[in-house]
Amino acid sequence: MNVIETxxxxxxxxxxxxxxxxxxxxxxxxxxxxxxxxxDLQVRDGEIYGLLGPNGAGKSTTIKILMGILFPSSGxxxxxxxxxxxxxxxxxxxxxxxxxxxxxxxxxxxxxxxxGQLYGMSRSARKKRIGELFDLxxxxxxxxxxxxxxxxxxxxxxxxxxxxxxNDPKLVxxxxxxxxxDPMGRKEIRxxxxxxxxxxxxxxxxxxxxxxxxxxxxxxxxxxxGRLVAEGDMAKxxxxxxxxxxxxxxxxxxxxxxxxxxxARKVIDNEEGTLVILEKQDDADSLIRExxxxxxxxxxxxxxxxxxxxxxxxxVSRKPGQSSDQPAQPAGKQEENV
Amino acid sequence: MxxxxxIALNTFREAVRNKVLYFLLIFAVIIIGFSTVISDLSIAExxxxxxxxxxxxxDFFGFxxxxxVGVYLVYNELDRKTIYTIVSxxxxxxxFILGKxxxxxxxxxxxxxxxxxxxxxxxxFRDATQYDVMTRAIWHETGGKFVQVQPLWLFxxxxxxxxxxxxxxxxxxYYVVPLTAGLMKTVLLSALxxxxxxxxxxxxxxxxxxxxSAVFTFLTFVIGSLCEDIMRxxxxxxxxxxGVGALAGxxxxxxxxxRVAVLVVPNLAYFDRRMEAVYGAPDITAAMTGPPxxxxxxxxxxxxxxxxxxCLACLIFRRRNFK
Numbered sequence: 001m002n003v004i005e006t007x008x009x010x011x012x013x014x015x016x017x018x019x020x021x022x023x024x025x026x027x028x029x030x031x032x033x034x035x036x037x038x039x040d041l042q043v044r045d046g047e048i049y050g051l052l053g054p055n056g057a058g059k060s061t062t063i064k065i066l067m068g069i070l071f072p073s074s075g076x077x078x079x080x081x082x083x084x085x086x087x088x089x090x091x092x093x094x095x096x097x098x099x100x101x102x103x104x105x106x107x108x109x110x111x112x113x114x115x116g117q118l119y120g121m122s123r124s125a126r127k128k129r130i131g132e133l134f135d136l137x138x139x140x141x142x143x144x145x146x147x148x149x150x151x152x153x154x155x156x157x158x159x160x161x162x163x164x165x166x167n168d169p170k171l172v173x174x175x176x177x178x179x180x181x182d183p184m185g186r187k188e189i190r191x192x193x194x195x196x197x198x199x200x201x202x203x204x205x206x207x208x209x210x211x212x213x214x215x216x217x218x219x220x221x222x223x224x225x226g227r228l229v230a231e232g233d234m235a236k237x238x239x240x241x242x243x244x245x246x247x248x249x250x251x252x253x254x255x256x257x258x259x260x261x262x263x264a265r266k267v268i269d270n271e272e273g274t275l276v277i278l279e280k281q282d283d284a285d286s287l288i289r290e291x292x293x294x295x296x297x298x299x300x301x302x303x304x305x306x307x308x309x310x311x312x313x314x315x316v317s318r319k320p321g322q323s324s325d326q327p328a329q330p331a332g333k334q335e336e337n338v
Numbered sequence: 339m340x341x342x343x344x345i346a347l348n349t350f351r352e353a354v355r356n357k358v359l360y361f362l363l364i365f366a367v368i369i370i371g372f373s374t375v376i377s378d379l380s381i382a383e384x385x386x387x388x389x390x391x392x393x394x395x396x397d398f399f400g401f402x403x404x405x406x407v408g409v410y411l412v413y414n415e416l417d418r419k420t421i422y423t424i425v426s427x428x429x430x431x432x433x434f435i436l437g438k439x440x441x442x443x444x445x446x447x448x449x450x451x452x453x454x455x456x457x458x459x460x461x462x463f464r465d466a467t468q469y470d471v472m473t474r475a476i477w478h479e480t481g482g483k484f485v486q487v488q489p490l491w492l493f494x495x496x497x498x499x500x501x502x503x504x505x506x507x508x509x510x511x512y513y514v515v516p517l518t519a520g521l522m523k524t525v526l527l528s529a530l531x532x533x534x535x536x537x538x539x540x541x542x543x544x545x546x547x548x549x550x551s552a553v554f555t556f557l558t559f560v561i562g563s564l565c566e567d568i569m570r571x572x573x574x575x576x577x578x579x580x581g582v583g584a585l586a587g588x589x590x591x592x593x594x595x596x597r598v599a600v601l602v603v604p605n606l607a608y609f610d611r612r613m614e615a616v617y618g619a620p621d622i623t624a625a626m627t628g629p630p631x632x633x634x635x636x637x638x639x640x641x642x643x644x645x646x647x648x649c650l651a652c653l654i655f656r657r658r659n660f661k
Contacts (some may be wrong), residue, residue, distance in 0.1 A: 064422070064660075067422070067425070067426040068425050068426060069421070069422050069425055069426070069659075069660045070659045070660065070661075071657075071659055087428040087429075087430075088428070090426060090427060090428040091428040093426065095422075095423060095426040096423075097419060097422040097423060099419075100419075100422075100423070101418045101419055101420065102420060102423075103348075103352065103420060105351070105352055105355040105356075106348075106351075114344070114348050115423070115427065117341075117344040118341060118344060118345075118424070118427040118428070118429055119427060119428060120340070120341070120428065160423075163423060173426075
């Protein structure tokens with residue numbers, strides 16, 4: 001079953017009739033900005049789905065439409081098989097917005113209690129769940145009685161995550177869950193997302209921290225300028241083929257280095273040894289064989305696949321030249337739909 | 339209904355933790371207390387001045403809270419993006435608006451109750467500390483000699499306690515005396531008028547900025563309070579021209595503008611019974627252009643108006659995109 005399904009989802013903003021831009025009056029009759037165009041997504045049950053893209057790509061717009069914060073200009077979307085806005089569905093969805101700011105006059109525990117009441121949870125259920133959540137998201141022991149105005153950015157992010165898990169949701173939607181966190185915090189959130197999937201929940205999140213997305217996502221969609229440029233299984237998108245070989249050797253004679261340089265993508269020579277990046281496996285084999293024969297030592301051989309970041313930059317920078325009238329052909333999507 | 343109460347209680351908590359509210363309340367209480375001093379300047383019936391000033395303070399500070407807290411209620415949720423997590427919860431946007439409204443109204447009514455308590459207490463205190471009453475209570479004449487029967491501090495302590503008790507009694511309708519007759523009804527009606535103003539403040543803030551909302555609400559209050567005068571003005575124009583049919587040009591424009599303005603905004607004069615309660619009934623009702631409303635009609639008018647404005651606010655809010 002698809003947990004999230006969108007069909008030709010679009011959002012077009014109309015500008016204010018009169019606006020001041022760069023110190024000059026501007027009339028905006030009929031001026032429109034497309035934030036999202038014809039988005040088709042399917043998020044399956046129990047997977048971690050990453051929505052990736054540069055700033056202004058339409059990630060937040062997509063999430064806001066799904067969460068009922070914005071209304072789509074056209075197209076439709078369904079969550080857990082029901083149309084948007086269904087209260088029974090909302091009761092089974094948890095949501096963390098980007099850069100969350102919560103009621104600063106409330107204490108941590110009061111805040112979660114308030115949201116628990118909005119979910120219609122009983123007093124005893126709230127008490128039990130709130131205690132669990134403070135531990136789960138890694139907030140310090142004094143956090144429940146500390147007003148939210150005393151929370152650091154990382155703590156706010158964590159309590160935001162806690163409120164998204166209050167109702168034991170089937171689907172968790174996270175908008176940039178790792179923004180504002182240090183590397184330790186990012187790892188903790190990553191682990192938490194993985195554990196959410198292990199508990200049978202579906203996680204749909206947006207991010208521009210691609211290295212993290214690569215580590216945890218089952219599938220991703222890449223958006224750029226409101227359009228879907230790629231969607232699919234991480235393995236299928238990035239491929240399994242090795243892109244290049246990194247050979248790191250010590251004690252190589254100078255003439256061997258010079259002879260291999262024309263075929264290498266990069267040669268870095270320093271006191272610790274020589275790093276040669278080669279495209280072909282044969283070149284790497286012969287370099288290692290010859291180097292060893294001439295008294296060199298092999299320190300490491302690393303076959304490298306394309307990273308999500310490289311794939312992302314390639315996809316995103318390829319598309320702007322394309323006419324905006326034609327929707328980008330989603331790479332890998334055909335394979336997905338088979 | 340449960341979710342509306344949850345949001346209303348949180349709104350009340352937000353207002354209670356806002357220091358501005360305390361300044362307003364302290365200021366109002368000081369003014370009511372100060373009215374006893376001013377009343378000494380009055381030639382006759384100083385308690386009327388206390389009542390008039392006190393009731394006016396209750397109305398005015400209630401209005402200030404309605405405007406300055408009301409216009410920020412919805413705006414803050416949008417500005418700080420807390421609305422994002424609220425609308426993703428299993429609640430209606432209508433429930434949100436109604437929760438905000440009732441939360442603010444509850445805040446205003448708690449404040450009105452405190453101010454009313456002080457007003458009644460001050461009236462009873464002043465009544466009990468009039469020179470001759472006080473003298474009789476402290477000194478007794480026995481055999482041509484005056485003997486102090488109780489120390490001054492004890493007398494004041496008793497009067498303060500009694501004033502507070504009488505004030506509470508009057509508020510709940512248990513202690514009814516001519517001194518404060520009709521005042522509680524005046525307070526309740528003006529509280530109903532404030533419900534309309536609160537609904538307007540929230541209505542405006544669903545589609546405009548706090549500053550604009552405050553200006554709109556203030557204008558609504560001014561026009562609403564002057565409804566009777568505006569209608570009289572329109573009638574005067576028509577009369578001068580020799581009937582509505584004979585109106586032409588600028589006069590016709592003025593006449594119809596007044597007529598429409600009065601139709602659109604609530605007639606807040608219905609909820610202002612201060613003159614009637616303090617100085618007696620006849621002249622104020624005679625000044626009404628239309629037939630005076632009976633109490634139940636005024637209450638019905640207030641509820642209907644508040645309900646209608648809240649419906650409009652909900653209609654707008656339901657369709658809003660939160661960027």
